[in-house]
Amino acid sequence: MIKSRISSLRGALRAQGLDGFIQPRNDEFLGESVPDSAARLAWLTGFTGSAGLAIVLAGRAAVFSDGRYTLQLAEQTDGAVWERLHITETPPQDWLKAAAPGARIGYDPWLMSANSVTKYTEAGLAMVPVDNPIDAFWAGRPAPPAAPAVPHKVEFAGETASSKRARIAEAISKDGADAVLLTDPHAAAWLLNLRGADLPHTPLALAFALLRRDSSAVLFIDPAKIPPETQAHLGNSVAIVPRAGMAQTLASLRGKRVRLDPATAPIRFTQMLDDAGAITVSGDDPCVLPRATKNGVEREGARAAHLRDGAAMCRFLAWFDNAAPAGGLTELSAAAALRRFRGEAAEFRAESFSAISGAGEHGAIIHYSADDASNRAISANEVYLIDSGGQYLDGTTDITRTIWTGPGAPPDAVRDRFTRVLAGHIALARARFPEGTTGPLLDALARAPLWEAGLDFDHGTGHGVGSYLSVHEGPVSFHRLARPVPLAPGMILSDEPGYYEAGAYGIRLENLLLVTESPVGAKKRFLEFETLTLAPFDTRLILAPLLDPAAIAWLNAYHARVLETVGPLVDAETRAWLAKACARMEAASV
Incomplete structure (x- = not known):
């Protein structure tokens, strides 16, 4: 089964003129946990660990993870198909540079940060953004999670969402930004005092958010996941926009300085902001330290x-x-x-x-x-x-x-x-x-x-x-x-x-x-x-x-x-x- 999946992937790469493809463990939120609908690495390789990636070339394939998963990697993957490598001892970009110097490598821009892509380009590889080819032939793919987002009461949070929005907005304003794009759903959860059940062990509602310097915000999430109680909790200062409407919302930021963390944000957002005519300002997610x-x-x-x-x-x-x-x-x-x-x-x-x-x-x-x-x-x-x-x-x-x-x-x-x-x-x-x-x-x-x-x-x-x-x-x-x-x-x-x-x-x-x-x-x-x-x-x-x-x-x-x-x-x-x-x-x- 794994061999047939790799064969299908290689066929898709040849059709697009690509020499290889990188499939990380994460989904578009670049987090440690992923819903079943985004478990592409496990589907492709059989490896279910929480960290790693696979690289498939025309004649070779490798799967990487860290020291926590050395034994699990050996147990769950076929050594006749995959080279099993320690991600620190053999960095993927180094392996790829040696295995296919100057190659055209496809990647899903929703699944890699700008910093991650830079490691490969600095290794002399031509990185080509593509729609994820795995999605085209993943039969029986599970449906995305549809659990509602719910309020996290202030008796547990210790601070209201409006207070958090105001102080984070003040912080980005002092740094000269007009808005910040929050691509980590933990940031949206903390900032807006929201929790959910989109993942089995982490109470998250998977969503992106935009916070403006006036403390108004946009939550990018399926409106069907926002029940009346949650809508009332968010109030009029937080707009609900489906993922399909992100490009239109970001278009309103033309000429504005938008803060984005290049280490944690999918590079697709950098591309979308560039298309919108916004000025992307690199900076850490401003919710990280207050949340910690x-x-x-x-x-x-x-x-x-x-x-x-x-x-x-x-x-x-x-x-x-x-x-x-x-x-x-x-x-x-x-x-x-x-x-x-x-x-x-x-x-x-x-x-x-x-x-x-x-x-x-x-x-x-x-x-x-x-x-x-x-x-x-x-x-x-x-x-x-x-x-x-x-x-x-x-x-x-x-x-x-x-x-x-x-x-x-x-x-x-x-x-x-x-x-x-x-x-x-x-x-x-x-x-x-x-x-x-x-x-x-x-x-x-x-x-x-x-x-x-x-x-x-x-x-x-x-x-x-x-x-x-x-x-x-x-x-x-x-x-x-x-x-x-x-x-x-x-x-x-x-x-x-x-x-x-x-x-x-x-x-x-x-x-x-x-x-x-x-x-x-x-x-x-x-x-x-x-x-x-x-x-x-x-x-x-x-x-x-x-x-x-x-x-x-x-x-x-x-x-x-x-x-x-x-x-x-x-x-x-x-x-x-x-x-x-x-x-x-x-x-x-x-």
Whole structure:
């Protein structure tokens, strides 16, 4: 089937005089998640990871992704058809330059940013914008999502949409722009206090928006997705225009200075603005930093969501600890049980991503997704990794715990790796740093205990998290290659170092951290982290001699807090289990 699809694509390319075609993972919103109707990369290659792209030439084809998906890429794609490549170690433009120097390469201008296209043109390739040829022969393509856009109440947002529009409009006006084109649906969601259900785990209404310097706005969305309640919420200052009417609306910007982010906007918008006679001004999406910097209401919402989520997680861990040694559990049944525990909260709306439930060797697949074909039993005396999260009206959660299934004792080699990961996790959680510090500068704190043993992990240490929005949110992250964006109070990031032994097990330990102002700092402002996530770590997997006294003190204080805050919210049986799981650890214990 895959071979026939590639054959059809190659025929379409020959008909247009093209030497190749680039198919990214993303849709026209250039985001991490895509609806089924836009999952072209998965349809073409079989690869379902959240990052990557494929390049098809007349005689060669390659599919690229990052270190999170190395094993998944090998499992899901045919090595006889595809060259499977690491996107950082072998950048696509370098591979293409070597494979087809000077070639005419087709691309869908809705699926690539101006910055992305520039990488290929700088490599000497002739980039040709075309209608996506895959759409012409994708039989049985799912229909686009049609869920309504709904208001996100100010009791959760902490600021009215009109106030947000006014302050963002003032900011772009000061920068000399007449308008800003917002191509990331997260920006429209935050700016207009809207949410939706166009994606399974992220409460988005997929839409573009235009904000003018007078704070009036246009939302580019199917009017059928705007019910009367949402229309009333938006008010008269926000016009609703279908996607088919975008060109006409943009034509009204002739001679106006329109801000557009060349890193996140499809290059098609640059072309449309040029056609309209507008003056395109490159600049960051002005909603990104305000959205990442949660206000007081959103911070309290995050704390409430994590307390609620902690109760669900602790109930799951207690249940799992009892059930796993007896057998009968599978990766899918365990993940389903956790979702049921979360679903008992009235504020719960969905998982924040499809749970990564990996037993044994599957835990080493960093973004493993169990399905009916891969689902395996969770056995006694092995490592089980569960990475999951919830979408609540007041916050988004993301937590990973690595558990020993028992009843026997874990091998010391596994305990060594687990403890080094935990030591790195604690080092980052305890960090105190001057204002202006960026995520890449702190990344090494979480890796140092692994580095001491000549070990590492091939993914970022942490990502930003939204407020009842995407579980992966920019612009901040703990990653050596991340943009150097200073951390600021109100930002929420994950702390998730790991270690992966291919074919054997995976370890990842994740909490969410809220950036706060530190009381320490006499001559300049210092910042630190408040840990939001509330669930114990599996102390059976800890080799205490590998933790210094400060790390053990942090762990004991954290577990005491979990017991104190979560204990009253769970049943007596879970509370008894929690008391044992949170028992104080002494430095001399082994």
